[in-house]
Amino acid sequence: xxxxxLVALLLALSAAGYYGGRRRAIATxxxxxxxLHSLPSYYGYHVALAAFVPAIGALAxxxxxxxxxxxxxxxxxxxxxxxxxxxxxxxxxxxVRRVAEGLDxxxxxxxxxxxxxxxAIAGEQDLRALMGEVGVALGSKVRPEVLEAAQAxxxxxxxxxxxxxxxxxxxxxxxxxxxxxxTHKDFRARxxxxxxxxxxxxxxxxxxxxxxxxxxxxxxxxxKNFFGLHSWTDFFFGSTWAPNFRGGSELxxxxxxxxxxxxxxxxxxxxxxxxxxAAIYLxxxxxxxxxxxxxxxxxxxxxxxxxxxxxxxLLTVGPALADLFxxxxxxxxxxxxxxxxxxxxxxxxxxxxxxxxxxxxxxxxNAVPQAMRDGSLGLGATKSETVRQVVMPAALPGIxxxxxxxxxxxxxxxxxxxxxxxxxxxxxANPLESMTTITTRIVSQLTGDTDFASPETLVAFALGLTLFxxxxxxxxxxxxxxxxxxxxxx
Amino acid sequence: MNDMTVMDKTVETQNIKIAAKDVNVYYGDSHAxxxxxxxxxxxxxxxxxxxxxxxxxxxxxxxxxxxxTIDICRVKGDILLDGEDIYDKRVDxxxxxxxxxxxxxxxNPFPKSIYDNVAYGPRIHGLAKNKAELDEIVEKSLRxxxxxxxVKDRLDAPGTGLSGGQQQRLCIARAVATEPEVLLMDEPxxxxxxxATAQVEELIDELRSQYSxxxxxxxxxxxxxxxxxxxxxxxxxLVEFGPTGQIFTNPEDPRTESYITGRIG
Numbered sequence: 244x245x246x247x248x249l250v251a252l253l254l255a256l257s258a259a260g261y262y263g264g265r266r267r268a269i270a271t272x273x274x275x276x277x278x279l280h281s282l283p284s285y286y287g288y289h290v291a292l293a294a295f296v297p298a299i300g301a302l303a304x305x306x307x308x309x310x311x312x313x314x315x316x317x318x319x320x321x322x323x324x325x326x327x328x329x330x331x332x333x334x335x336x337x338x339v340r341r342v343a344e345g346l347d348x349x350x351x352x353x354x355x356x357x358x359x360x361x362x363a364i365a366g367e368q369d370l371r372a373l374m375g376e377v378g379v380a381l382g383s384k385v386r387p388e389v390l391e392a393a394q395a396x397x398x399x400x401x402x403x404x405x406x407x408x409x410x411x412x413x414x415x416x417x418x419x420x421x422x423x424x425x426t427h428k429d430f431r432a433r434x435x436x437x438x439x440x441x442x443x444x445x446x447x448x449x450x451x452x453x454x455x456x457x458x459x460x461x462x463x464x465x466x467k468n469f470f471g472l473h474s475w476t477d478f479f480f481g482s483t484w485a486p487n488f489r490g491g492s493e494l495x496x497x498x499x500x501x502x503x504x505x506x507x508x509x510x511x512x513x514x515x516x517x518x519x520x521a522a523i524y525l526x527x528x529x530x531x532x533x534x535x536x537x538x539x540x541x542x543x544x545x546x547x548x549x550x551x552x553x554x555x556x557l558l559t560v561g562p563a564l565a566d567l568f569x570x571x572x573x574x575x576x577x578x579x580x581x582x583x584x585x586x587x588x589x590x591x592x593x594x595x596x597x598x599x600x601x602x603x604x605x606x607x608x609n610a611v612p613q614a615m616r617d618g619s620l621g622l623g624a625t626k627s628e629t630v631r632q633v634v635m636p637a638a639l640p641g642i643x644x645x646x647x648x649x650x651x652x653x654x655x656x657x658x659x660x661x662x663x664x665x666x667x668x669x670x671x672a673n674p675l676e677s678m679t680t681i682t683t684r685i686v687s688q689l690t691g692d693t694d695f696a697s698p699e700t701l702v703a704f705a706l707g708l709t710l711f712x713x714x715x716x717x718x719x720x721x722x723x724x725x726x727x728x729x730x731x732x733x
Numbered sequence: 734m735n736d737m738t739v740m741d742k743t744v745e746t747q748n749i750k751i752a753a754k755d756v757n758v759y760y761g762d763s764h765a766x767x768x769x770x771x772x773x774x775x776x777x778x779x780x781x782x783x784x785x786x787x788x789x790x791x792x793x794x795x796x797x798x799x800x801x802t803i804d805i806c807r808v809k810g811d812i813l814l815d816g817e818d819i820y821d822k823r824v825d826x827x828x829x830x831x832x833x834x835x836x837x838x839x840x841n842p843f844p845k846s847i848y849d850n851v852a853y854g855p856r857i858h859g860l861a862k863n864k865a866e867l868d869e870i871v872e873k874s875l876r877x878x879x880x881x882x883x884v885k886d887r888l889d890a891p892g893t894g895l896s897g898g899q900q901q902r903l904c905i906a907r908a909v910a911t912e913p914e915v916l917l918m919d920e921p922x923x924x925x926x927x928x929a930t931a932q933v934e935e936l937i938d939e940l941r942s943q944y945s946x947x948x949x950x951x952x953x954x955x956x957x958x959x960x961x962x963x964x965x966x967x968x969x970x971l972v973e974f975g976p977t978g979q980i981f982t983n984p985e986d987p988r989t990e991s992y993i994t995g996r997i998g
Binding site: 530531612614615616617618619620621622623624625628632633636637 | 797799802804827828829830831832834835837839841842843844845853854857858904907908911
């Protein structure tokens with residue numbers, strides 16, 4: 244039975260369980276709902292959950308485990324000499340899977356009977372042509388070992404599927420029957436359902452955490468591979484970034500880190516004052532109408548995809564800067580060679596970060612109790628004195644937190660720097676030169692034809708992990724500061 | 734409770750410090766204060782009493798134009814401070830508030846050191862020429878706030894770290910540091926325990942020698958203890974205004990009597 248129908252059946256069964264459980268509960272209370280321990284719907288949910296959850300869990304595990312199991316069994320059948328030179332067990336196995344799939348499709352489309360498919364012998368029929376007819380392309384003629392393995396593959400998966408259907412159905416019916424039998428007016432169905440909800444919430448929470456752990460671990464392993472191939476002293480303390488796919492690359496993070504930090508610094512130089520002043524205006528001075536209009540408008544900036552900012556950098560800001568500082572420019576200086584530069588990327592990234600800073604700061608400034616402002620105004624302070632001397636100091640730790648969060652976004656930003664900053668890795672203090680960042684290099688090392696065994700590719704993971712550690716550190720610091728600030732008014 | 738001594742309080746006639754004439758206050762559409770006429774004397778503690786929502790705090794906040802910070806609030810009528818209309822266009826509310834200090838219901842020390850809290854007003858108004866003068870003002874104010882002995886060794890500690898009663902006395906010290914002529918107090922003891930309340934009340938009585946003090950309170954005992962004049966507000970109307978002894982023992986208006994004896998509230 245296809246998985247889709249199995250799931251549909253489970254859903255139908257749990258729907259039936261809901262009504263069955265509900266009705267039985269009311270029946271045991273002789274129609275008097277007040278005699279029930281829980282509301283009738285809880286009894287319904289109880290039966291529905293008992294029928295659905297174990298069965299769907301088993302289904303999910305089975306679907307994940309079966310291919311792995313079959314793979315190991317079948318690959319064991321293929322003798323080592325059957326693997327052609329310049330090939331690997333993985334490639335042979337993918338042939339096996341495709342042949343098995345093709346046979347199944349052929350049966351489905353009526354080109355072969357089930358019996359013919361089971362007895363197909365390599366060489367006797369032109370299997371390759373047959374496969375071609377059902378849309379499965381094979382690279383060569385089907386060899387007997389592969390066909391044999393494919394048959395075993397089909398057998399195992401058919402048995403597996405049947406067993407899976409049986410187990411899932413049994414679990415569903417068993418759960419249904421068990422819960423239905425337990426349904427009684429004194430049964431504490433509500434507590435059971437509440438526990439199930441709790442389990443769901445915990446599952447959701449742990450999923451997010453586990454994913455993070457998974458990401459970190461996968462990066463960690465690849466990074467380990469990289470350091471097996473490349474010296475870590477060059478990575479951390481070298482001075483040149485010169486990847487060369489023929490080998491002998493110099494892969495140092497320092498020039499990239501310099502570019503990243505320089506661009507982020509310029510971005511913050513733009514975003515922090517503008518964002519902060521905007522937040523002060525919005526929270527302290529703007530009337531309700533202006534605020535209701537301006538705040539969403541400012542936050543629209545945050546919704547613009549960064550690639551669009553990248554285009555803005557490439558097409559507008561970069562050329563404008565080049566017109567100003569470039570050859571034959573308005574200032575008559577020749578400081579800028581092309582449109583891409585640290586300043587281009589930094590300015591545009593700063594614009595991107597303005598709503599980020601202003602929106603967070605606005606919330607923080609609003610969280611400063613009105614009593615503080617009243618106290619200051621009541622002493623005869625003007626509005627700006629109040630903002631400068633009372634509101635800002637009170638909000639400062641939170642604003643520092645907001646700035647650090649903005650910094651960690653700037654460091655991790657990719658599209659704007661890909662399009663606006665250029666691709667040359669170097670140490671330079673001149674903001675009109677093009678430079679490159681960690682994120683851009685990750686993109687360029689991983690796109691195109693890549694060989695996951697060379698240090699030139701694997702360096703991307705080491706760069707990514709460093710970036711991750713960097714931004715994680717900033718985020719932790721920001722959260723720590725924000726939390727400390729929160730305690731002041733509690 | 735020392736209601737019995739209320740009658741003995743001397744009520745000398747003083748100069749009129751603040752005179753309110755036909756004051757009406759609106760919050761949007763709701764009419765919060767209706768035709769209030771009241772004269773507040775110098776060197777006197779005037780108490781505003783009345784049930785919750787009767788407008789006594791609103792009226793108090795009109796006296797230093799703190800209601801200006803609320804967008805939907807409109808004030809009509811005349812309020813004269815030393816004969817000058819404080820709602821006149823030429824009057825800067827900032828300067829007015831330096832003359833009419835305010836202490837709020839909840840202690841609201843700034844998240845600064847104790848010293849900086851008190852020095853805040855003198856600094857923004859330029860009352861001290863140098864550090865020594867500022868030190869002197871801070872010490873004098875803290876002494877007047879009856880908190881000097883408790884904090885003199887830790888002036889650099891944050892004001893928010895003090896206890897509730899200490900914070901409120903710090904706020905009073907902060908208010909008197911700007912040398913106001915009138916001190917408005919909006920339920921200054923509602924967040925304090927009885928001991929701290931007693932300290933603040935004692936302080937209010939001392940402050941009377943230099944300022945005109947207006948205090949809003951929910952506690953009738955407190956009004957009786959600290960004030961010389963009492964105004965009873967009800968539903969936005971000033972029902973009765975007179976010497977405290979008279980209001981508490983021999984009220985003219987039946988509503989005042991009902992409130993004092995606990996029948997409405």
